[in-house]
Amino acid sequence: MTLNKSFQPTIRDIAREAKVSIATVSRYLNMPEKVRKETGERIQRIIDKHNYRCNFAAKALATQRTKTIGYIIPAVNNQIYSECARGVQDEAQLHGYQVFIASAEYNRQREKQMVENFLERRVDGIILTVSDSMGDIAQKLYQEKIPAVNLFNKQGCLPCVSVDNVQASYDATEYLIKLGHKSFAMLGVPFIASDRCRMRYEGFLRCLQDHDIPTHPQSFVQVSSNTSDCSEGIEKLMNSSNPPTAIFASNDLVAINTISALRRLGFEIPKDVSVFGFDDIPMAKHVWPPLTTVLQPGYRMGRQATSVLLDILRTGEHPEETIPSVQHDLIIRESTGVPPR
Amino acid sequence: MTLNKSFQPTIRDIAREAKVSIATVSRYLNMPEKVRKETGERIQRIIDKHNYRCNFAAKALATQRTKTIGYIIPAVNNQIYSECARGVQDEAQLHGYQVFIASAEYNRQREKQMVENFLERRVDGIILTVSDSMGDIAQKLYQEKIPAVNLFNKQGCLPCVSVDNVQASYDATEYLIKLGHKSFAMLGVPFIASDRCRMRYEGFLRCLQDHDIPTHPQSFVQVSSNTSDCSEGIEKLMNSSNPPTAIFASNDLVAINTISALRRLGFEIPKDVSVFGFDDIPMAKHVWPPLTTVLQPGYRMGRQATSVLLDILRTGEHPEETIPSVQHDLIIRESTGVPPR
DNA sequence: TTGTATGCGTTATCAT
DNA sequence: ATGATAACGCATACAA
Numbered sequence: 182m183t184l185n186k187s188f189q190p191t192i193r194d195i196a197r198e199a200k201v202s203i204a205t206v207s208r209y210l211n212m213p214e215k216v217r218k219e220t221g222e223r224i225q226r227i228i229d230k231h232n233y234r235c236n237f238a239a240k241a242l243a244t245q246r247t248k249t250i251g252y253i254i255p256a257v258n259n260q261i262y263s264e265c266a267r268g269v270q271d272e273a274q275l276h277g278y279q280v281f282i283a284s285a286e287y288n289r290q291r292e293k294q295m296v297e298n299f300l301e302r303r304v305d306g307i308i309l310t311v312s313d314s315m316g317d318i319a320q321k322l323y324q325e326k327i328p329a330v331n332l333f334n335k336q337g338c339l340p341c342v343s344v345d346n347v348q349a350s351y352d353a354t355e356y357l358i359k360l361g362h363k364s365f366a367m368l369g370v371p372f373i374a375s376d377r378c379r380m381r382y383e384g385f386l387r388c389l390q391d392h393d394i395p396t397h398p399q400s401f402v403q404v405s406s407n408t409s410d411c412s413e414g415i416e417k418l419m420n421s422s423n424p425p426t427a428i429f430a431s432n433d434l435v436a437i438n439t440i441s442a443l444r445r446l447g448f449e450i451p452k453d454v455s456v457f458g459f460d461d462i463p464m465a466k467h468v469w470p471p472l473t474t475v476l477q478p479g480y481r482m483g484r485q486a487t488s489v490l491l492d493i494l495r496t497g498e499h500p501e502e503t504i505p506s507v508q509h510d511l512i513i514r515e516s517t518g519v520p521p522r
Numbered sequence: 523m524t525l526n527k528s529f530q531p532t533i534r535d536i537a538r539e540a541k542v543s544i545a546t547v548s549r550y551l552n553m554p555e556k557v558r559k560e561t562g563e564r565i566q567r568i569i570d571k572h573n574y575r576c577n578f579a580a581k582a583l584a585t586q587r588t589k590t591i592g593y594i595i596p597a598v599n600n601q602i603y604s605e606c607a608r609g610v611q612d613e614a615q616l617h618g619y620q621v622f623i624a625s626a627e628y629n630r631q632r633e634k635q636m637v638e639n640f641l642e643r644r645v646d647g648i649i650l651t652v653s654d655s656m657g658d659i660a661q662k663l664y665q666e667k668i669p670a671v672n673l674f675n676k677q678g679c680l681p682c683v684s685v686d687n688v689q690a691s692y693d694a695t696e697y698l699i700k701l702g703h704k705s706f707a708m709l710g711v712p713f714i715a716s717d718r719c720r721m722r723y724e725g726f727l728r729c730l731q732d733h734d735i736p737t738h739p740q741s742f743v744q745v746s747s748n749t750s751d752c753s754e755g756i757e758k759l760m761n762s763s764n765p766p767t768a769i770f771a772s773n774d775l776v777a778i779n780t781i782s783a784l785r786r787l788g789f790e791i792p793k794d795v796s797v798f799g800f801d802d803i804p805m806a807k808h809v810w811p812p813l814t815t816v817l818q819p820g821y822r823m824g825r826q827a828t829s830v831l832l833d834i835l836r837t838g839e840h841p842e843e844t845i846p847s848v849q850h851d852l853i854i855r856e857s858t859g860v861p862p863r
Numbered sequence: 864t865t866g867t868a869t870g871c872g873t874t875a876t877c878a879t
Numbered sequence: 880a881t882g883a884t885a886a887c888g889c890a891t892a893c894a895a
Contacts, residue, residue, distance in 0.1 A: 187667040189644075191888055202866045207890060217864060232666065237643040238582035239888035242871045247579070257604040258804065266598050270625065279639060282623050284611065298620060302578040303530075325573065326528040437808050463599065467778050469810025532872055543882045548874060558880060580872030583887045867894075872887105879882075 190231045198231075199224045210235065241303065249279045250490060251299035252308045253292060255375065257284040259434055260462035261479050262310065265332065268483020269308060276491055278305070287374040289313055300327065306490045308332050309339070314376045328493045332486040333477075334377045340493075340500055342486040344509040346377055349475045350384030353457050354429060356511060358392050362427035362455065362520045365389060366418055368402045368411060368439055369431030378431040381459060385429055397423070404435055411435065415442040419454075426454060426520040433458040433465050433474055440468065440516065451518035461512050471514035482507055531572045539572075540565045551576065582644065590620045591831060592640035593649040594633060596716065598625040600775055601803035602820045603651065606673065609824025610649060617832055619646070628715040630654055641668065647831045649673050650680070655717045669834045673827040674818075675718045681834075681841055683827040685850040687718055690816045691725030694798050695770060697852055699733050703768035703796065703861045706730060707759055709743045709752060709780055710772030719772040722800060726770055738764070745776055752776065756783040760795075767795060767861040774799040774806050774815055781809065781857065792859035802853050812855035823848055 192210075196203040201220060209216045209224045216224075227233070241247045252269050254262040266282055273280045281304060283295040292311045296318055299307055306328035311318055319336035322329040335341035357365070365385075372379040382401060389396050402418050404411040418424065430436035436458030440450055448454050450470055458465060458474035465472040485507070493499060533551075537544040542561060550557045550565050557565075568574070582588045593610050595603040607623055614621045622645060624636040633652045637659055640648055647669035652659055660678035663670040676682035698706065706726075713720040723742060730737050743759050745752040759765065771777035777799030781791055789795050791811055799806060799815035806813040826848070834840060 192890095193888075203889080204867075204891080205865055208865085211890080215864080220864080234638070234642050236583070236888050238579040238588070239871090240890075241579035242577070242583055242873085243888080243890045245871075257598075257607050258601055260599055260601075263598040263604060267625070267627075284608070286608075297575070301575050437805075441808055464778075464805050464809075467782055467810075468805075468808045534872075544873085545875085545883075546881055549881085552874080556880080561880080577872050580887090581874075583889090584872080584874040586887075865895085867892105869890100869892085871889090874886085876885080877883085879880100 189236070190233045191236070192233075194231065195224065195227050195233050199227045245303075247303050247305055248277060249281055249302070249304045250306045250308060250487070251281045251283065251295075251302070251304040253283050253285055253295055253299075254310050255285060255287050255312065259432070259460075260464060261432070261460040261477065264463070264479030265310075265483035268480040268485075269487045270483075272484040272487035272491070278491070285311065287312060287370065289373070292318060296322070306330075306494055308486050308490060309336070310334070311336070312374045312376060314373055314379065328490060330486050330490045330493070332482060334380065336376070340489055340504055342482050342489060342504055343507060344475075344477050345506040346380035347384035347387070348506075349459070349509040350381040350429070351388045352384075352509075352511060353459070353475050354385050354388035355392075356513075357427040357429070357455060357457060357517065358388070358394070360427075360455065360517065360519050362425075363394060364423055364425045364520075365394065365396075365427050365429065366400050366402055366425035367429045367431065368404055368414065368435050370405075370435070371403055375431070381429075381431050400425075404438075411438050412442045412445070415439060416446060419443070419446060419448070427457070427517070428454060429457045429459075431459060433460040433462045433472060436472055436474065436516070437464070437468050440470075440472075450516055453521055455517040455520070457517055461510075465512075466514065470516045473514045473517040474512050476510040476512050478507065530577070531574045532577070533574075535572065536565065536568050536574050540568045586644075588644050588646055589618060590622055590643070590645045591647045591649060591828070592622045592624065592636075592643070592645040594624050594626055594636055594640075595651050596626060596628050596653065600773070600801075601805060602773070602801040602818065605803070605820030606651075606824035609821040609826075610828045611824075613825040613828035613832070619832070626652065628653060628711065630714070633659060637663070647671075647835055649827050649831060650677070651675070652677070653715045653717060655714055655720065669831060671827050671831045671834070673823060675721065677717070679840075681830055681845055683823050683830060683845055684848060685816075685818050686847040687721035688725035688728070689847075690800070690850040691722040691770070692729040693725075693850075693852060694800070694816050695726050695729035696733075697854075698768040698770070698796060698798060698858065699729070699735070701768075701796065701858065701860050703766075704735060705764055705766045705861075706735065706737075706768050706770065707741050707743055707766040708770045708772065709745055709755065709776050711746075711776070712744055716772070722770075722772050741766075745779075752779050753783045753786070756780060757787060760784070760787060760789070768798070768858070769795060770798045770800075772800060774801040774803045774813060777813055777815065777857070778805070778809050781811075781813075791857055794862055796858040796861070798858055802851075806853075807855065811857045814855045814858040815853050817851040817853050819848065 192203050196206045209221050285292040310332045316336035319339045331339045331341035333343050367385050369378040402414045458472045461474045461476040537547045626633040651673045657677035660680045672680045672682035674684050708726050710719040743755045799813045802815045802817040
């Protein structure tokens, strides 16, 4: 069957058939109370009959507003971001906004491209969770006065909703130290792909230093950001002269892959090696052993970031005060324990 | 800082400053070879200088095309759909299309609302993975001649990219039967929320009947579709007069939650109960025990569905022949085994 | 309460 | 190679 034309009636068609002007139809659509009840009913009948739908592009052009917000996430397949996306969607919808979700797959080029795309589409505001450690994107948006907020990590002058990444990592590391561990490693994605990872490494290092635990260059093992695969990295690490008894992973996905890799190499968790994650994605409690991790309340953070953005859209200005950090929590499960003696 | 105005230059501003007509600017933007090189360079300089960006709404209004496709998924937090979304995005981008992803969270009301929203936005085509067991949505799109394809399960007359859900479930069930199981149950979301689940139940039932295994009303246990939580359901099931030794779950998320619930109740997997999943999400191999499941190649399916849709957009007609089912596979891991004696 | 007319930022069809 | 101008579908200020 051919379907090339798909005729869509316009406001003009409706007006003609209802024997009113297009202004009246428009008025009925946007301020029904301003049109006589009887007239409105007549219009509505025609609308239903022809399945009329307002043309978004025309409306956006006329009103100069799209009622749309753009949301850039690092990866669709990481549950922490989908949790968050749910929050964003729910809060946005509550206020009549639509959300355009785009996944950059940890690629800085794509991030820029998607921001550019959002701007062409004239989204009313943008929520950003990007790598972009230099903060170019954030700065550009700020300069061009595009309403935007950061989520999960702050960049430049944008308002930001996130946990204190440094402190959270510090806390996690300290927990491992108190268990008696003396040899550590952190696994994470390249800093250039995730500034969150850099901050978490900072907290990790700072804590070790505060406890006079020597750090060495190999203490950070880089994994590929898109696959989270870390078999080779882990193998090299565990065969080194000073293999760690505790591993801090930059997020749960990395942690889960780390555990799998370790077990393939014959290590038992947590008897031989403890593994600490970050995020507390829904899946964390289902893997084996259940993952000890840092909780970030993704859904709530998504809602809050959206709420902050909508405030900016409403008031036309950035919030006066910086937003306090979101509360993080250590969720202790079974992937961590005392070190082997 | 206030940011209420954010002035965006138009094609007119560029034209004036470049001392050419807006037609020339437009031409340069869309068919650069049709404008003198020197003029083009001058225009480009002005564009860069002012950060000009084409107004999407205006362009869409003038061209009557949005270069956008809408994609409705049942839930963002299920990795099978995010895998798939990646495929859709990649294929779409390859051909200059953008993707609007919307998650309906297993809610029929929201599904309709999001389709309506897509239509207002005049997306060029729609990819649908919806519950809507009656197929209203699919039928409506078909009638209104909106280019659309189904993904994961067929509805109405739309072309569809999916595995053979009935056959795949049949195969999985048969595998369990051959292991020696005699008492079965299936866990799934309400049929009204997922037609895929209904089809999988059909394959499950048909296989049992073919092997003369009695089925009873309790053989289907319904779990809440949004949380996948099934503690109560499992508890009731295992305390019944004829507790199953094998459980077929309608998807991996349900399977993983089922396993957790069973273990909380003291059952060992697969020693006491075997659990079979559906999807083979990336997480399936990391849970404990690693999940036996039916593989659906999500990423490839996403690409294929998009490719089919783009073909329709290009040719203006639905494909002549029905698309052959995508190959499924049984991935045997450790959550299934012989029944206890 | 309703209608008329203008503008929103592009593309596209003519001219030149 | 470039310019003038009419759509595109809606909102809105102003008139009636």
